[in-house]
Amino acid sequence: MQATAEQPSMIRWYYEGLSAGVYRAIKCADCGKLTFPPTGCCEHCGSWNVEGVELSGEATLLFASHNITPACHPRFEKIAPYVYGHIQLKEGPIAQAIVRGVDPTPEDLQALFEKGPVPVQAATLQMDDLPVIVFDIKA
Ligand SMILES: [Zn+2]
Known part of the structure; x- marks a missing residue:
């Protein structure tokens, strides 16, 4: 296109x-x-x-944090609390997005930080109004 x-x-x-x-x-x-x-x-x-x-949807999670307050839109309030991360796409760009596969607790985030950077894969989270890109931590 x-x-x-x-x-x-x-x-x-x-x-x-x-x-x-x-x-x-x-x-x-x-x-x-x-x-x-x-x-x-x-x-x-x-x-x-x-x-x-x-x-490709392939990416690397560089850093993750929990959100103290969700993004100011009802679609995000519904799924809070969630983990938010800086993600480098395989093709180069760095994006910020919701990260799934880790609980938004200090202990789990610290364990993830010590393990990182970790591979993640893009996925689509269908919300009520729009789809949202999220990244799943690869097992
Ligand atoms: Zn250019």
Whole structure:
């Protein structure tokens, strides 16, 4: 897909993929870097010369923390407390997302920290209104 300045279509394209378990970013034709989550233009150089790409969903959890208060939206209040992490996608971009497979307790987070960085895999958490990307810790 060739991205244009039509941001709503890029956002729709991202969420349609997410609903189907397909993880998408945009790749810049000028600098070659990926932007995730996708926006209308490259976050590295500002170019609008971008195209959609699919991601493997493979990633590495760099750091995780529990959320003291959930993100200020009812969709997140329903699943709190949860663990939130910094995740480096195999393809390069670093994202922040919910992490599953660890309890949001100080003991479990410390054990995870001492073990890390750990491999994670993208998954789709279907909320009432929108799908949300999450990352599962690989066993
Ligand atoms: Zn660029």
